[in-house]
Amino acid sequence: MNDTVMVGVDGSPSSLAAVDVAAREARLRGASLRIVHAFSRPADLDPMIHGVLAQAEQRAAELMPGLEVSRTVASGDTLTVLQSESRHSVLAVMGGRGRNRFGDLLLGSTVVQLAAHAHCPVMAVRGRPEPRGPVLLAVDGSPAGAPA
Template sequence: MSGPVVVGVDGSRSNLTVVEAAARQAERLGVGLELMQVIGWPSGGTPSAVPSWDAGRTGGRASSSGALAAAERCAHSAAPGVRISREVLVGEPGNVLSAESYRASLTVVGSNGTRGHGTLRDDSLAGRLSARATGPLLVVRGRPNPAGPVLLAVHGTSTLREAAEFAFAEASLRGADLVAVHLRPAVATRPYGESGAAAAADDEDFALAETLSELRKRYPDVTLRCRRPQGRSRRALVEASGDSQLLVVGVRGRSRFGGGLLDPVGRTALRQADCPVALVRC
């Protein structure tokens, strides 16, 4: 995609780390960076579930917001060559950013709203966007290792293709290795003794081999390693994230009711990973 990287700005000190990560991502992708501040509706005004698309929209230079000015200085320092624009919108942040995500190459937010051991609340902005965003979502969290690999969580054929392509592209842009962590499904028993998990694993193995073979040809500069953890595979994924610079997780498409279908792997990544997490809608 050629759309901008869109990053939510909230004025907090921790948010500057998010802005910095978004600026560097825009630099890698060769696209512009859009700093977006969403202001809630005044008391007694229009309900926050309905965003405004004209009230408060400022474009590049009209906004005098101190938060946006600080964010722009931070972004320029991190990626001097990136074109930066600023916008102020009125509405509920999750709704507004999810609606804007359809035109973005990437939407970036922080993992603020954490509690105990860095876990993420479902009602945080990142938690809401994980179910609503149309395009790829980057949640900045943890302590990434800039020299570490990009991780790809392989957990079902329905979440493989788009996520794998995103992970290969990121590894290539970052000059990093790619580690595909193949998470086995939980054991289920079919009639006549056939293992449902074994049958699903066979399907996944075939899809994984076919997809990775094609992508390795497209990205010959990326060194791919595959890992098949035993036992608690999601725990192994979290542990591997401690020495990685990015974790890529595929999530199933939006439901007809407007919400996403974030599975246990996606929830584990958002709540426990020790590096930024990219959620890719599949």
Template structure:
């Protein structure tokens, strides 16, 4: 898990501070350096001024220097509080989602708060979070307000449906559970055939057993790599979002892939991810292929 840096979307807001706290905690386990990234959207901000004002007049250089001071002070304070960790800060220009996506190509992990000000205002209210989680080149962790109050020793939960993205999420979740020294809880949601369109001779118990066997097969490789990680498997009929939100109770982290099939289809771009990002009881990690 070491090597590539942890990139934190930072703007000085309380949610950004929570994201930074999560990243510093992760850095303590992985040994990765932490970089704070403030994204200045010059053109958008200039456009707010109104007609007759030349682009780029505001924010001026003094405002930018204030932002640089903010970011560098936050990085210095974090480094002073955690002398065993490397923390730096940087200010970037451009559209927040695009800049974060580009910077994520050189990162091992991107950490965001849910809401902020400046370049990250109303992060989950619009398209920025969906765009970043769907297209970032590394796993993205979204830290919601109140989710870091849970005991950090809670389990790691992961949604697995057999798709390639969910198997990548499973690997990430196993690494997180091993690094934290906590159990892994694997969730498989499925929908039994029902109504006149379902086969009349379906054995629900046999179908559920087949789903569990498929999950166990996916776990085989990782059980060998992480034999000390206790694993529980939950195979249940129902909504993937409901099962994963419930699994996030008292968890340290819940992990999903960007795209799946069956119960996890549309995980990032559809309703399931929105339910998790708004209602999970712990931080949410979204993992996609590089």
């Protein structure tokens, strides 16, 4: 099993908050952090995206100095890219609300769809992420859910 926590970023405040949570989770697990951004059109890959990735990487480094951090930028449907990246992760972290290509339309369905199709556990970060507080854990009674 790969010891990597993946976080999806799109530049939204929610995705940057998810970076903070993902960095903490990576440190707690002794894992590295991989910051992932998916783009569907070549025009989407512009200097702003690299700025978003640099900002996310800097946040993680400031919060958890010494944490191994890498970036992945991939062309394709966001869900498809994140699902593929989840194959190599112990945890996927996503903000509860992100932006689509029009910038201001809020999305919540990506994290819901990822939770249904990921190859690792998915953590949705909503509201104000705090390092402590209530945690909701859903299990289905199957042997696969027993470790939860």
